[in-house]
């Protein structure tokens with residue numbers, strides 16, 4: 001570890017002690033699970049990419065998923081909204097329970113699941129449409145046509161995404177004309193407009209500059225009052241700054257999942273300690 005990494009790690013620990021005081025603990029917490037995976041396995045052809053994943057995610061938590069490249073983080077998150085099934089060679093076994101319902105139950109359609117589980121991707125991916133039409137897209141797909149209602153949804157979603165004041169006079173401009181950080185917050189607003197319970201985020205700030213990153217992190221902390229967030233991140237400081245719990249994935253399985261301060265302060269497994277302290281990546 002370089003001296004710089006050491007200082008960084010210390011800072012992470014310090015920040016995290018402060019931020020974890022109101023975060024609850026995995027063992028001492030009777031909030032409901034928003035998602036639980038039970039012996040969940042996934043194969044891409046012969047590649048057994050996820051192995052016996054047993055994880056519980058609590059409502060109104062920010063849950064971080066960390067681990068080295070290729071360990072299955074994105075695959076797992078994309079399993080939660082069944083997007084991973086777009087890959088034809090995917091096969092799964094086991095269960096993923098969303099609030100008492102198995103997401104693979106026949107009666108639970110992907111469309112219904114995705115009204116409850118929104119997703120924000122690594123690269124901001126607005127549609128080539130106006131800011132307004134980007135945010136109104138989901139509600140329109142769900143049959144909302146009245147302008148007054150759409151206006152309200154667009155405003156409240158942009159407000160919740162902390163970007164209303166910046167954009168309220170530019171709603172009919174093309175979203176491509178925004179900065180990357182603004183585009184990402186519009187994409188968050190677009191996800192919020194369908195009124196989901198859970199927001200999945202796959203490295204939502206990796207394409208953003210540090211100021212936009214902090215804005216999105218602040219937004220995540222605000223959003224957790226009303227939503228549950230599951231976020232994949234390569235950024236250890238980010239996991240420590242924003243998350244309540246952290247799951248460490250390694251080679252397709254979960255090494256440990258605990259309160260974020262435990263993962264960063266006092267992990268059970270040597271591999272977790274090595275990873276969070278930057279000894280391998």
Ligand SMILES: Nc1ncnc2c1ncn2[C@@H]1O[C@H](COP(=O)(O)OP(=O)(O)OP(=O)(O)O)[C@@H](O)[C@H]1O
Pocket residue numbers: 044047049067068069070071072073074075076087
């Ligand atoms: N579309 C796909 N088709 C076939 N194999 C895939 C596909 N996507 C991922 N994989 C494989 O599944 C495994 C897990 O990949 P995944 O992208 O989930 O890892 P990750 O932890 O998110 O990686 P990174 O941090 O680099 O994004 C890897 O072996 C990868 O090669």
